[in-house]
Amino acid sequence: MLAGVLVVGTVGFLMATGIKETGVYYVTPSELAAKVSADASFHDVGVKMGAKVVPGTIQRDVATQTITFDVTDGQATYPVVYRGLAPDTFTDDVEVVVEGRLQPDGTFRATTLLAKCGSRYEAVPEA
């Protein structure tokens, strides 16, 4: 019985610390804007931001493998800088999830870039 409590307690402890240490805010651009204006130290907090790519803003610099593009949720817009390979599904007008930090100069430096794509299993509806 005691050992059982110990096991459950350990699992609970692992989960609690796990969430505390690795949890990441998931925000939209306007939520990020609101958080940063409320508390300037929010710049240093890593966040995940889900937003749409602004069509025509994707610029790829192959030499440095850097991709810059703007994301928006219709209200706030942030320029994103990402260094690395983009997924196949990353194209204009797609929804993306970027993880990283908002720099003091207002650009979002992303360490990961995921393109959300409803078409993984379903065909793209024709526009």
Next chain:
Amino acid sequence: MTVLGQLALWLALLLGVWGAVVGYLGGRRGDLALIQSARRTSYALAGILTVAVVALLTALVKNDFNVAYVASYSSRNLPLAYKLSALYGGQSGSLLFWAFVLSLFAAAAQWLTARRYAYLLPYAAAVTSVVTAFFVAVALFAANPFERLDFIPMDGRGLNPQLQNPGMVIHPPMLYLGYISITIPFAFAVAALFTRRLDVGWLHAIRKWTLLSWVFLSVGITLGMWWAYVELGWGGYWAWDPVENASFLPWLTMTAFLHSVMIQEKRGMLKRWNVILVGVSFALSIFGTFITRSGIISSVHSFTQSSVGYFFLAFLISGGLFMAWLTWSRWELLQTEARLESAVSREASFFFNNLLLVGMAFSVLWGTMFPIISELVRGTQVTVGPPFFNQVNIPIGLALLALTGIGPLIAWRRASPQNLQRHFLVPVALAALVALGLVAIRLSDFYAGVALTLAAFVTGTIVQEFVRGTGARHRLHGENYALAFARLVGRNRRRYGGYIVHLGIVTYFVAFTGQAFNQNLEASLKPGESVTMRSAYGDEYTFTHVGVSQYEALNRFVSAASVDVARNGQRVGVLTSEKRQHVDSFGRPSFEPSTEAAIRSTLREDLYVIYAGAVNGTEEAVYRFTINPLVAWVWIGGAILVFGGMITLWPGGGPSERSIQRGMEGYQAKLPAAGVGV
């Protein structure tokens, strides 16, 4: 044909409702005509849903693009195998497929279950009929695969190129078979509750089903990893994505169930736990379908959002309430027959195994749902990713690995020091040797070191069991070693098949340690340029860009880039990775471009090359190179697991008369006390 299919679906719905009614009434009244009818309904459901599936397959093969489903998931230039696999490539087709497979399983359960468990069959038929009817109803009312368009498109949109892969032809059905076959143990649990015959009978009746379902889930998950590895092109095979987690959850609870039933069979303990566990497993199999289709959790895998999610949510809630009521109303009958005597005993080790597995399932569920939970509680979404899941699950997984070695050998009730010494001295010594060796080579990753040490321990216990068992037969029966070994396994298939499955699990753990030593490098190379990488083993690999070529294939344009690979200066070969743009039969691009990784797999390590694209139309190419140690052992572990599962599943070798008798006696003694007449 779609008219026929449509008709078949409606008939299936009616039959499902009929089966539920006659199954329940037949079970309750013991009316033979009703019971007979329930059984026949199960067979009829399987027949009528076969007709529906054949109808959809015919439409797919005949390129009947007037059918919306065919137009959405197939195209003229799609190879035949993928046309057939389009049956479950889309939402509505997969619902039909689900109902179809469930009806086959249900019919098989009616057909194959031994007569002595016949008292469970009417209620079991009622449950499988309800679940089948549910899936048919969702197909009919929310996602109809036979719906027609009001025009005839010239060609279909084609199957998503990422699904055009042999692994993807078999991965979804395997996973579905696993999910779906959980319904059978669940149905028998419900039947046992209804009949109030809560002895081990129902557990004996579903023994093989439970294992079958677990093997299918394991194979489905492993094939899913393989597909993600070869097709998604990020160099790994498991990302703790919600959809992956959804398949992992019922696997964890079924693994727990597989072990906890042994405690009930031997000691009459954990009865409530077992009923709850099988209910939770079934709920998780439905839940997995729900989160992948409802879009409530963002996943890169998601199906398009649709009303289908609400159907599943409603089914999940009503099913959960029903099961809770049913279990509660039989609570007293589920009393345990024994108490835990010592924390150093087989019961206790299985009990810890269950706590850990369910704890792991809970943490995975919690992490998967955390965006929603945090939004409800705190108003902001907080997500957790692979770091969370790894941080929590690696320690739990290692504890489970240790129990894999301890559980099967430690004595029942209370282990004596002699028992511990007899079984664990050699394996512990072996593990200590391995640990020393790992320290000597300065293995840099702590968890990997622990995992390898425990793997040595568990392997030691298993090998010792085989050696001792074979030796004992050799001495007692004078058989030669080969024959003694074969008979040892053949006569105790559940036990030794189980050991082989454990060996498969150990192999997975060894493979997972390789992930701690991945090497990655991204580079942009002109033809003739090269980069070098050092693998975890200390080998130096050189990748030299050869060039880019472009050509047309069956249903795609291909841009292929090749690198020449050398290990420590010795040429190994050429690896060619492709960028594919799929086209329809008019040459128009369909879908986004997709990447084909080039993989050179050996038992030591995989070389994994991704061609990310050419620079401004020149032959300069951007690559990502990954050196992945031990990946091949994931697939080998899967093969060992299936082999062990097959040994146990092979027909025959059911529970002995003696153990059935014992189970019944324990039960009959209890009935009068609970105020129930037999």
